[in-house]
Amino acid sequence: MPESGAEKMAEQVAQTMMAGDRFSALLGSELIKAGPDYCELQLSVGDNHINNHDICHGGVFFTLADTAFAVACNSANQIAVAQFCQISFLAPGRKGDRLSAKARRVGGTSRSGLYDIEVTRLSDGALLAAFRGHSRQLNGQVVSSGDSQAG
Amino acid sequence: MPESGAEKMAEQVAQTMMAGDRFSALLGSELIKAGPDYCELQLSVGDNHINNHDICHGGVFFTLADTAFAVACNSANQIAVAQFCQISFLAPGRKGDRLSAKARRVGGTSRSGLYDIEVTRLSDGALLAAFRGHSRQLNGQVVSSGDSQAG
Amino acid sequence: MPESGAEKMAEQVAQTMMAGDRFSALLGSELIKAGPDYCELQLSVGDNHINNHDICHGGVFFTLADTAFAVACNSANQIAVAQFCQISFLAPGRKGDRLSAKARRVGGTSRSGLYDIEVTRLSDGALLAAFRGHSRQLNGQVVSSGDSQAG
Amino acid sequence: MPESGAEKMAEQVAQTMMAGDRFSALLGSELIKAGPDYCELQLSVGDNHINNHDICHGGVFFTLADTAFAVACNSANQIAVAQFCQISFLAPGRKGDRLSAKARRVGGTSRSGLYDIEVTRLSDGALLAAFRGHSRQLNGQVVSSGDSQAG
Numbered sequence: 108m109p110e111s112g113a114e115k116m117a118e119q120v121a122q123t124m125m126a127g128d129r130f131s132a133l134l135g136s137e138l139i140k141a142g143p144d145y146c147e148l149q150l151s152v153g154d155n156h157i158n159n160h161d162i163c164h165g166g167v168f169f170t171l172a173d174t175a176f177a178v179a180c181n182s183a184n185q186i187a188v189a190q191f192c193q194i195s196f197l198a199p200g201r202k203g204d205r206l207s208a209k210a211r212r213v214g215g216t217s218r219s220g221l222y223d224i225e226v227t228r229l230s231d232g233a234l235l236a237a238f239r240g241h242s243r244q245l246n247g248q249v250v251s252s253g254d255s256q257a258g
Numbered sequence: 259m260p261e262s263g264a265e266k267m268a269e270q271v272a273q274t275m276m277a278g279d280r281f282s283a284l285l286g287s288e289l290i291k292a293g294p295d296y297c298e299l300q301l302s303v304g305d306n307h308i309n310n311h312d313i314c315h316g317g318v319f320f321t322l323a324d325t326a327f328a329v330a331c332n333s334a335n336q337i338a339v340a341q342f343c344q345i346s347f348l349a350p351g352r353k354g355d356r357l358s359a360k361a362r363r364v365g366g367t368s369r370s371g372l373y374d375i376e377v378t379r380l381s382d383g384a385l386l387a388a389f390r391g392h393s394r395q396l397n398g399q400v401v402s403s404g405d406s407q408a409g
Numbered sequence: 410m411p412e413s414g415a416e417k418m419a420e421q422v423a424q425t426m427m428a429g430d431r432f433s434a435l436l437g438s439e440l441i442k443a444g445p446d447y448c449e450l451q452l453s454v455g456d457n458h459i460n461n462h463d464i465c466h467g468g469v470f471f472t473l474a475d476t477a478f479a480v481a482c483n484s485a486n487q488i489a490v491a492q493f494c495q496i497s498f499l500a501p502g503r504k505g506d507r508l509s510a511k512a513r514r515v516g517g518t519s520r521s522g523l524y525d526i527e528v529t530r531l532s533d534g535a536l537l538a539a540f541r542g543h544s545r546q547l548n549g550q551v552v553s554s555g556d557s558q559a560g
Numbered sequence: 561m562p563e564s565g566a567e568k569m570a571e572q573v574a575q576t577m578m579a580g581d582r583f584s585a586l587l588g589s590e591l592i593k594a595g596p597d598y599c600e601l602q603l604s605v606g607d608n609h610i611n612n613h614d615i616c617h618g619g620v621f622f623t624l625a626d627t628a629f630a631v632a633c634n635s636a637n638q639i640a641v642a643q644f645c646q647i648s649f650l651a652p653g654r655k656g657d658r659l660s661a662k663a664r665r666v667g668g669t670s671r672s673g674l675y676d677i678e679v680t681r682l683s684d685g686a687l688l689a690a691f692r693g694h695s696r697q698l699n700g701q702v703v704s705s706g707d708s709q710a711g
Contacts, residue, residue, distance in 0.1 A: 472619025
């Protein structure tokens with residue numbers, strides 16, 4: 108089945124956003140899949156992600172989930188920002204764990220969206236953290252139309 | 259006024275936690291002040307903290323606030339972990355901003371605590387993000403009694 | 410397929426909880442279905458549920474969802490209470506709407522649970538509000554063993 | 561000190577909102593004080609507010625706090641609605657308790673506001689629940705200018 112225009116746009120937006128996201132690069136977050144209102148990222152928990160309790164820092168979970176959320180809620184190439192997010196920590200992450208964050212839209216209006224992001228451990232699918240984010244669209248586009256035609 | 263035992267313990271816990279927190283070190287978070295149920299951290303927004311919209315990544319705000327929260331809720335040397343956190347993004351951070359996160363206890367029970375953390379821009383005191391966190395005490399101590407006697 | 414013991418217990422707990430819940434009776438909440446870690450309630454929006462903007466009061470959505478959550482997280486006959494809840498209002502309810510709240514467990518540990526509750530409009534299935542609740546088990550049972558044998 | 565125009569408007573908005581709020585009337589919520597970005601309501605926990613655990617239903621806490629929030633965020637006579645709310649339950653309410661909910665603005669932008677609402681027990685000031693709400697302004701006014709001139 109060929110990709111739709113919305114799917115191509117979502118991929119282009121995701122690649123653009125990840126390429127310009129310096130903090131996600133610092134963490135080692137990797138883009139796995141993007142589509143309309145959807146994104147999956149992955150990250151391997153390493154030495155730099157650990158806190159003093161010797162478990163993965165909550166900020167790593169949050170950042171991975173928040174970035175998947177951002178990519179998903181910008182996927183139509185309309186700039187949107189996070190207004191409010193919450194995260195529930197259900198089980199700790201350990202060094203060596205491969206984490207997956209999958210973002211999907213739950214509901215909302217044209218300009219305001221609610222997204223759920225689940226952070227799981229890839230080895231066994233255990234749900235380690237559940238994130239819920241609220242986005243608000245602003246004026247402006249992620250990929251300019253010149254870039255888009257070239258894409 | 260001489261420091262109380264609780265104040266000395268809170269400082270020792272804070273220094274121990276920050277020394278072992280690899281992810282906060284990666285971000286450049288600095289301990290400013292710690293006390294019973296209280297902590298202030300600061301961080302300067304640099305090149306590595308920026309996302310594709312050219313503003314400070316939400317994960318940087320969250321991590322700074324979450325770490326101040328962790329230090330505050332462990333300040334009595336009883337290990338506690340975050341169960342649930344929420345963050346409201348009120349205004350963006352820019353490269354060069356100096357951010358301050360101040361955590362304080364709002365209420366709760368002996369084992370379960372509610373903390374508010376405000377992230378402000380040091381230059382003008384503007385409130386950039388408001389964070390609320392729920393902690394739960396576990397068994398175990400941050401600083402072992404041997405360390406404590408030596409401290 | 411005959412009901413399991415867990416299903417029977419969940420139904421008995423649900424009936425006991427709803428029978429003793431004076432506030433839910435005042436609102437007109439009705440038990441539709443209960444099972445292990447699951448509950449559905451319904452309510453018809455009437456004159457008494459309206460606020461000054463002439464739409465259903467947010468407290469009605471919250472109460473309906475919170476009660477479905479309470480029934481679901483007590484379903485194993487172990488008393489649990491809400492620690493922390495959040496609700497996102499996605500679209501207004503109107504007088505005459507029939508609301509459905511469905512609660513299900515998302516994750517957690519043996520003593521601490523995370524539940525999602527969706528409040529929809531029955532006529533078209535539109536998602537009007539999304540609720541997320543965190544429960545904590547206490548000592549004690551909803552249905553005493555004497556009652557249970559008699560049930 | 562004479563009241564400012566903003567204070568008079570806030571009082572008029574509060575009285576109008578409470579007069580039209582059928583659900584708050586059903587609960588017995590009473591307006592104590594209103595001002596710009598501020599509101600205090602009170603309620604006495606009675607037979608109808610109790611759940612099956614024989615404590616005040618979480619929906620009563622939420623509704624009281626949510627209504628104080630609504631009055632505070634509409635106080636400039638510009639209609640605003642709740643987008644997202646969270647509540648932390650810190651200690652139970654009992655029959656006979658007099659509850660107070662005080663709402664105040666924490667931050668935000670011109671159209672989007674963050675409010676904190678504390679629900680306390682009047683007899684001893686104990687913090688029973690902490691509520692945080694996010695509002696969004698819509699077009700329209702609570703009190704029409706004809707009403708306002710008459711007020």
